[in-house]
Amino acid sequence: MPEFLRIIDWKTIVETLILWFVIYKIFLFLKGTKAVYLLRGIIIIVVSFFIFQKLGLFILSWLLTKLFAFFLILIVIIFQPELREGLIRLGKRHVFYIEPKQEEIEKIIREIVSAAGILGKKKIGALIAIKREIGLKDYIESGVFLNAEITSELLQNIFFPSTPLHDGGVIIDGIKIVAAGCLFPLTDNPDLERTLGMRHRAAVGLSETSDAVIIAVSEETGSISLAINGQLSRNLAPSDLQTILKGQLGRKQ
Amino acid sequence: MKLRERIKGISIKEIAFHNFWLKVISLGVAILTWLYVSGELTKGIKV
Numbered sequence: 001m002p003e004f005l006r007i008i009d010w011k012t013i014v015e016t017l018i019l020w021f022v023i024y025k026i027f028l029f030l031k032g033t034k035a036v037y038l039l040r041g042i043i044i045i046v047v048s049f050f051i052f053q054k055l056g057l058f059i060l061s062w063l064l065t066k067l068f069a070f071f072l073i074l075i076v077i078i079f080q081p082e083l084r085e086g087l088i089r090l091g092k093r094h095v096f097y098i099e100p101k102q103e104e105i106e107k108i109i110r111e112i113v114s115a116a117g118i119l120g121k122k123k124i125g126a127l128i129a130i131k132r133e134i135g136l137k138d139y140i141e142s143g144v145f146l147n148a149e150i151t152s153e154l155l156q157n158i159f160f161p162s163t164p165l166h167d168g169g170v171i172i173d174g175i176k177i178v179a180a181g182c183l184f185p186l187t188d189n190p191d192l193e194r195t196l197g198m199r200h201r202a203a204v205g206l207s208e209t210s211d212a213v214i215i216a217v218s219e220e221t222g223s224i225s226l227a228i229n230g231q232l233s234r235n236l237a238p239s240d241l242q243t244i245l246k247g248q249l250g251r252k253q
Numbered sequence: 254m255k256l257r258e259r260i261k262g263i264s265i266k267e268i269a270f271h272n273f274w275l276k277v278i279s280l281g282v283a284i285l286t287w288l289y290v291s292g293e294l295t296k297g298i299k300v
Contacts, residue, residue, distance in 0.1 A: 020280050024279035027278070
């Protein structure tokens with residue numbers, strides 16, 4: 001029996017499971033970000049280190065060990081903004097949050113797209129934020145808490161002119177409309193067209209401070225816009241909106 | 254839908270196979286890390 005098998009007890013299993021969970025969460029966090037390339041670099045260095053040690057190339061493995069320490073310091077300096085954002089996300093992530101199922105996501109997208117299309121045709125302004133990883137608690141608290149099922153009719157009703165909640169943004173979290181009449185931060189981006197109204201500026205503003213997907217319907221033109229990561233896509237047809245939302249909100253396999 | 258109902262709605266298969274390769278790689282890395290650290294600690298004790 002190999003020596004390492006003799007030391008396997010419940011503590012070993014618990015330690016490995018905790019390590020597995022932490023490493024899996026780190027991988028999940030890095031997936032789809034620039035940091036993936038960084039991770040590949042680290043993996044190449046670590047694998048090379050083990051190969052050099054096995055082959056007895058101690059000068060190279062010594063050099064790699066020193067380089068690795070230097071590399072770690074470099075990572076902290078270069079990726080300081082990403083690390084900060086990552087720690088904020090980690091703090092705001094709900095550990096026991098369960099992602100909606102694919103069918104639920106598709107239904108939600110259908111309802112939102114339908115509402116946006118109808119509101120656009122009627123030239124009724126709307127602002128809908130769909131929460132992703134980063135919490136929007138501060139903005140939820142600025143509005144009226146609803147916790148309602150997402151339906152096209154309810155969304156249309158919320159934004160109907162002269163109703164109490166029509167003048168703010170709606171926040172969607174998972175399968176619920178969490179709040180309506182919410183205040184979103186306005187963007188300071190000088191590159192945005194001056195003709196854009198407050199609704200679009202609020203959409204871009206929220207997309208700059210969070211990873212939410214924000215839909216804005218113009219009351220002047222009835223056009224549908226989408227703000228993601230500080231970028232505004234304008235004059236979208238409902239079918240375009242549906243495609244983009246599916247890509248942005250669909251469960252990643 | 255309440256949390257408990259939603260948990261019931263998600264099958265074991267879905268939990269196991271969602272991000273399957275990421276889970277397998279993470280497990281591999283976790284085991285390698287544990288073996289490496291445990292080896293280093295044992296070495297330290299022997300010295």
